[in-house]
Amino acid sequence: MKFLVVHGPNLNLLGTRAPEIYGSQTLAEINDLIVKEAAALGVEVEMHHSAHEGEIIEILHSGIPEAAGALLNPGAYSHTSRAIADAVEAVPWPVIEVHLSNIHGREPWRARSVTAAAAAGVIAGFGAGSYIAGLHALKALVEGAR
Numbered sequence: 001m002k003f004l005v006v007h008g009p010n011l012n013l014l015g016t017r018a019p020e021i022y023g024s025q026t027l028a029e030i031n032d033l034i035v036k037e038a039a040a041l042g043v044e045v046e047m048h049h050s051a052h053e054g055e056i057i058e059i060l061h062s063g064i065p066e067a068a069g070a071l072l073n074p075g076a077y078s079h080t081s082r083a084i085a086d087a088v089e090a091v092p093w094p095v096i097e098v099h100l101s102n103i104h105g106r107e108p109w110r111a112r113s114v115t116a117a118a119a120a121g122v123i124a125g126f127g128a129g130s131y132i133a134g135l136h137a138l139k140a141l142v143e144g145a146r
């Protein structure tokens with residue numbers, strides 16, 4: 001079972017970007033945690049990062065034939081991108097949206113995610129733990145455990 005993990009814009013700067021909000025782990029460290037947890041769960045993960053809206057859409061499309069689901073942190077595109085929301089809706093498997101920070105406890109404009117409406121669910125506010133919880137939730141969802 002293969003899952004895509006897609007990190008959106010500015011997440012490559014984790015570690016130095018607003019550590020009081022996003023924590024001090026780098027994206028590489030977070031990816032390591034995800035890969036280890038995936039191995040423990042017996043699932044394969046394919047990691048991606050892109051700062052470009054169209055590329056994020058193409059990454060999702062690239063998983064259509066073989067992936068069973070995706071974890072997606074669209075970054076600020078969460079709040080603006082109907083095109084990514086359409087892609088999340090269009091792929092034939094579930095997408096779980098993840099955020100490191102609690103988008104509901106920050107600036108009011110962050111509380112609305114247009115992409116989340118198309119996702120199977122949203123996990124926000126647990127730092128790297130959002131991805132780890134997302135991995136468990138996605139596996140359970142794909143295996144029909146709900």
Ligand code: DQA
Nearest residue numbers: 010073075076099100101110
């Ligand atoms: C984020 C939250 C977004 O509002 C922000 O633009 C990001 C990161 C998060 O993971 O908490 O880039 O998606």
